[in-house]
Amino acid sequence: DAKTTQPPSMDCAEGRAANLPCNHSTISGNEYVYWYRQIHSQGPQYIIHGLKNNETNEMASLIITEDRKSSTLILPHATLRDTAVYYCIVRVPHAGGTSYGKLTFGQGTILTVHP
Amino acid sequence: DSGVTQTPKHLITATGQRVTLRCSPRSGDLSVYWYQQSLDQGLQFLIQYYNGEERAKGNILERFSAQQFPDLHSELNLSSLELGDSALYFCASSVALTAYEQYFGPGTRLTVT
Numbered sequence: 772d773a774k775t776t777q778p779p780s781m782d783c784a785e786g787r788a789a790n791l792p793c794n795h796s797t798i799s800g801n802e803y804v805y806w807y808r809q810i811h812s813q814g815p816q817y818i819i820h821g822l823k824n825n826e827t828n829e830m831a832s833l834i835i836t837e838d839r840k841s842s843t844l845i846l847p848h849a850t851l852r853d854t855a856v857y858y859c860i861v862r863v864p865h866a867g868g869t870s871y872g873k874l875t876f877g878q879g880t881i882l883t884v885h886p
Numbered sequence: 887d888s889g890v891t892q893t894p895k896h897l898i899t900a901t902g903q904r905v906t907l908r909c910s911p912r913s914g915d916l917s918v919y920w921y922q923q924s925l926d927q928g929l930q931f932l933i934q935y936y937n938g939e940e941r942a943k944g945n946i947l948e949r950f951s952a953q954q955f956p957d958l959h960s961e962l963n964l965s966s967l968e969l970g971d972s973a974l975y976f977c978a979s980s981v982a983l984t985a986y987e988q989y990f991g992p993g994t995r996l997t998v999t
Contacts, residue, residue: 814976814990871942876929
């Protein structure tokens with residue numbers, strides 16, 4: 772699985788858009804980008820995933836650059852409840868062998884939303 | 887609420903003891919995953935079961951074992967506990983063998999004294 776790099780922390784004002792970057796310059800053609808978040812000591816929560824097209828769901832938007840070497844998770848109107856650690860994970864969804872369902876979490880970005 | 891349940895929520899035990907953590911996946915999910923989260927190691931994948939069979943293994947210690955039962959619930963057994971085993975243990979589930987979306991339970995906080 773490709774390595775990802777995320778800033779350790781970011782701040783955002785409530786009601787503004789939170790843009791969380793992720794660098795994955797060694798991503799291969801069949802690897803997807805997944806985003807999860809973990810609100811303090813709760814179980815991680817799946818947010819969104821994508822391959823090369825931009826994706827949007829009720830929680831967030833995912834923008835992947837054309838060369839796929841980086842991506843940005845956008846929370847359009849951040850609230851205090853969005854304060855969490857956000858993880859960017861890159862992996863092949865159909866890997867077999869010993870890593871079928873394994874998700875490798877890095878350190879993530881601590882997003883703090885301020886009133 | 888992810889639909890994944892874990893019991894107990896908290897567990898305090900002594901070194902050398904054995905404990906069992908239980909997980910019930912979301913209805914319809916065949917895959918169950920176990921993860922460990924400690925302060926120094928972060929979130930680490932331990933093991934995955936799919937429809938009763940072990941399918942993926944992480945850096946799970948030999949003192950730890952897991953199984954998935956015919957009703958698809960899973961148990962993680964931790965034995966000869968050490969202080970360093972104190973951590974949050976999360977169970978997750980997904981419909982498929984692969985990892986598009988995993989739904990995590992609330993976790994079991996294990997404290998070894």
